[in-house]
Amino acid sequence: xxxxxxxxxxxxxxxxxxxxxxxxxxxxxxxxxxxxxxxxxxxxxxxxxxxxxxxxxxxxxxxxxxxxxxxxxxxxxxxxxxxxxxxxxxxxxxxxxxxxxxxxxxxxxxxxxxxxxxxxxxxxxxxxxxxxxxxxxxxxxxxxxxxxxxxxxxxxxxxxxxxxxxxxxxxxxxxxxxxxxxxxxxxxxxxxxxxxxxxxxxxxxxxxxxxxxxxxxxxxxxxxxxxxxxxxxxxxxxxxxxxxxxxxxxxxxxxxxxxxxxxxxxxxxxxxxxxxxxxxxxxxxxxxxxxxxxxxxxxxxxxxxxxxxxxxxxxxxxxxxxxxxxxxxxxxxxxxxxxxxxxxxxxxxxxxxxxxxxxxxxxxxxxxxxxxxxxxxxxxxxxxxxxxxxxxxxxxxxxxxxxxxxxxxxxxxxxxxxxxxxxxxxxxxxxxxxxxxxxxxxxxxxxxxxxxxxxxxxxxxxxxxxxxxxxxxxxxxxxxxxxxxxxxxxxxxxxxxxxxxxxxxxxxxxxxxxxxxxxxxxxxxxxxxxxxxxxxxxxxxxxxxxxxxxx
Numbered sequence: 001x002x003x004x005x006x007x008x009x010x011x012x013x014x015x016x017x018x019x020x021x022x023x024x025x026x027x028x029x030x031x032x033x034x035x036x037x038x039x040x041x042x043x044x045x046x047x048x049x050x051x052x053x054x055x056x057x058x059x060x061x062x063x064x065x066x067x068x069x070x071x072x073x074x075x076x077x078x079x080x081x082x083x084x085x086x087x088x089x090x091x092x093x094x095x096x097x098x099x100x101x102x103x104x105x106x107x108x109x110x111x112x113x114x115x116x117x118x119x120x121x122x123x124x125x126x127x128x129x130x131x132x133x134x135x136x137x138x139x140x141x142x143x144x145x146x147x148x149x150x151x152x153x154x155x156x157x158x159x160x161x162x163x164x165x166x167x168x169x170x171x172x173x174x175x176x177x178x179x180x181x182x183x184x185x186x187x188x189x190x191x192x193x194x195x196x197x198x199x200x201x202x203x204x205x206x207x208x209x210x211x212x213x214x215x216x217x218x219x220x221x222x223x224x225x226x227x228x229x230x231x232x233x234x235x236x237x238x239x240x241x242x243x244x245x246x247x248x249x250x251x252x253x254x255x256x257x258x259x260x261x262x263x264x265x266x267x268x269x270x271x272x273x274x275x276x277x278x279x280x281x282x283x284x285x286x287x288x289x290x291x292x293x294x295x296x297x298x299x300x301x302x303x304x305x306x307x308x309x310x311x312x313x314x315x316x317x318x319x320x321x322x323x324x325x326x327x328x329x330x331x332x333x334x335x336x337x338x339x340x341x342x343x344x345x346x347x348x349x350x351x352x353x354x355x356x357x358x359x360x361x362x363x364x365x366x367x368x369x370x371x372x373x374x375x376x377x378x379x380x381x382x383x384x385x386x387x388x389x390x391x392x393x394x395x396x397x398x399x400x401x402x403x404x405x406x407x408x409x410x411x412x413x414x415x416x417x418x419x420x421x422x423x424x425x426x427x428x429x430x431x432x433x434x435x436x437x438x439x440x441x442x443x444x445x446x447x448x449x450x451x452x453x454x455x456x457x458x459x460x461x462x463x464x465x466x467x468x469x470x471x472x473x474x475x476x477x478x479x480x481x482x483x484x485x486x487x488x489x490x491x492x493x494x495x496x497x498x499x500x501x502x503x504x505x506x507x508x509x510x511x512x513x514x515x516x517x518x519x520x521x522x523x524x525x526x527x528x529x530x531x532x533x534x535x536x537x538x539x540x541x542x543x544x545x546x547x548x549x550x551x
Contacts, residue, residue: 001122001221002057002077004086005050005200007067009138009178010041010461017041018066019073028056030076037073046461048139051200052076057083069181070133085122086219088129124212125219132207132216133182137197140171140461147171148196148335149203151262153289158186160206165264165289167203172339174457177264182206188213196335263290270295336426347488351404352524355483358536360543362499362514368546378445382516383419383473386496387443388549389542391415391435394469397535401468402526403489409526410489418467418487419447421454428454429487431467440549471496481517491526494539495519516543 007017017039024036035047036056058075061067075083137147147169154166165177166186188205191197202220205213261278263271267290271278274295281298283290333341365385372380394401394415403410415436418429430450432443453459470487473496484495497517504513518539522532542549 001219002054002075002081002083002086003050003052003220004072005036005048005052005074005076006136007039007061007069007071007073008048008136008200009069009140010039010046014041014069015181016066016068019061019063020045022059022063024056026056026059030054030056046139046465048073049199050074050076051145051198055079057081058087060087069138070136082122085126086129088126122219124215128207128212128215132184132187132205132211132213133180134202134216134220135166135178135180135182135204135206137169137191137199137201137203138178139199140169140174140176144171144199144335144339146196146198146201146335149191149193150175151193152189153262154186156186156189160184160186170335172335174459178203180204180206185209187211188217190217261290262288264292267292267295276300334425336428340426343488344485347486351486351488353483353486353521354524354529354532356520356522356529356532356536357481358518358520358540360516360518360540362516362543365543365546366499366514372440376441376444378441378448380440380444381447382475382499383471383496384440384444384447385543385546385549386473386494387417387419387432387435387447387471388438388440389539390469390471390494391417392542392549393535393538395436396538397531399531400492400522400527400535402491403468404491404523404525405489412468414468416466416468418464418470418490419450420470420472420484420487421451423455423457425457428459428464429467429470430454430459430464433466470494475499475516481519483519484521486521486523491523492532492535493521495521 010017020038020040022037024030024034030036030050030053032051032053033049036050037048038045039048054076055078056074057077059073060071060075061073067073072087075086077083140147150168150170152167154160154164160166160180160183162181162183163179166180167178169176169178184207186204187207187209189203190201190205191203197203202217205211205216261268262283262285263278263281264285267281268278270276270292271281271290276295276298278290278295280300281290281294282288284294285291362382365382369380369382369385398411401412401415403412414434416431416433417435418431420427420429430447430453432438432446432450435443438446450459450463453463467487467490470484470490470493472484472493474482475496475498478498480500481497482495484493486493495518497519499514499516501512502515503510504515518536520532520536522529
């Protein structure tokens with residue numbers, strides 16, 4: 001059956017997106033991993049994948065025009081398939097020239113759970129969609145393929161407003177809030193807390209009480225997997241049990257039973273600015289959620305005693321394990337760890353890596369850094385100096401600033417340096433844009449801000465995407481040298497080691513120098529050995545004589 005592709009939620013503040021470019025036209029074959037369009041949001045221009053296979057039957061938004069979040073922008077199905085019933089309830093009007101609606105009859109409906117209402121009846125689905133809005137798993141980052149529901153802030157039967165936060169979703173990069181942009185009653189929850197859904201998969205349905213949810217789900221081909229207890233009026237006897245499975249964890253003082261702080265992004269930001277321990281604030285929002293007015297009215301005092309039992313419980317001694325007994329702990333993969341595993345495995349086993357190493361004498365850099373920090377408005381680190389030097393070297397060696405695109409090599413005119421940051425959940429790469437054009441103090445200030453956001457999981461998609469070259473620094477952890485895996489689609493990544501006092505011989509004399517070891521991992525499909533070597537020589541020159549970076 002034909003499937004709709006909707007305008008995804010690409011940032012937490014997005015309400016609509018402008019189609020910057022269509023990569024497919026009506027009649028083209030579409031694969032599940034094809035980029036069908038580029039969408040300009042309030043933060044960045046990002047690629048949209050349909051995650052479905054078939055023929056592009058319909059394009060609902062012209063290039064340069066905007067669509068609201070969750071509006072239908074395209075339909076993919078079998079050639080000649082009748083897609084009009086999907087549009088009748090989807091809030092979009094089909095141009096007569098955009099498909100082949102009359103070329104073939106609608107596909108046969110599947111058998112129903114209820115004999116009186118065929119589940120696959122497209123007309124019934126269209127009628128139901130007039131009174132309901134389907135909430136789908138949004139695309140929250142450019143590498144996201146699925147999201148895990150961390151918490152539901154509403155339960156089946158609750159009244160929902162268009163600006164309500166329905167759920168919190170963990171992606172491969174951050175935990176973000178999902179807003180339904182629909183008014184009505186929460187009729188259906190399709191994904192339990194702790195479980196994942198593919199991008200564009202149905203996670204909830206909001207609409208008028210009594211709407212035929214079964215027809216909508218059947219039209220999507222998901223009736224066989226839909227949990228009966230999560231359906232609204234169509235399964236009223238089971239709906240009473242739904243809160244047990246889908247309701248957000250009960251909260252006291254805005255702290256859920258699982259220890260997670262339930263607070264709006266604005267409340268968290270205000271609490272941080274005012275130096276308030278947000279776990280001591282009592283929330284007045286849904287389910288104890290902390291909102292702005294709770295922060296504004298908060299008066300510091302003793303922590304409520306209600307949290308004491310939880311603390312006492314956490315202090316319980318671990319169970320005794322006899323000597324020699326085997327044991328292990330299985331930790332479910334986070335969305336971030338899944339994507340790290342997938343992307344770096346693809347990089348390591350598809351890109352032919354080779355490695356170039358060089359020693360850099362950092363004596364002058366150490367002296368220069370000391371002088372710079374006497375006048376700089378923000379403290380400049382050695383990593384900031386490496387980023388600046390790498391950016392300037394890339395300007396002279398553009399092939400190292402290239403990307404492997406499969407059928408062609410893209411030589412980037414801009415220089416965006418990704419700087420890898422280790423966080424509890426894994427690794428993320430904030431991006432310093434136009435690094436070659438910025439001063440050392442500008443790079444240092446921006447890097448510090450991005451690193452803080454990364455550690456607090458507050459990075460937005462445009463802040464961790466678009467890198468053209470990457471730097472990974474383990475020197476501050478005492479690592480002398482290492483090799484890094486290329487961050488695709490970059491052609492290279494620089495691994496930075498520790499600065500170490502080393503005795504060297506020069507003209508028959510021994511002396512001590514501060515040496516930093518650099519290792520450049522190169523994709524041999526783009527960068528040849530001589531190209532990489534010349535890049536490293538230029539980089540070495542900038543670091544060993546930092547004044548040249550100021551010219």
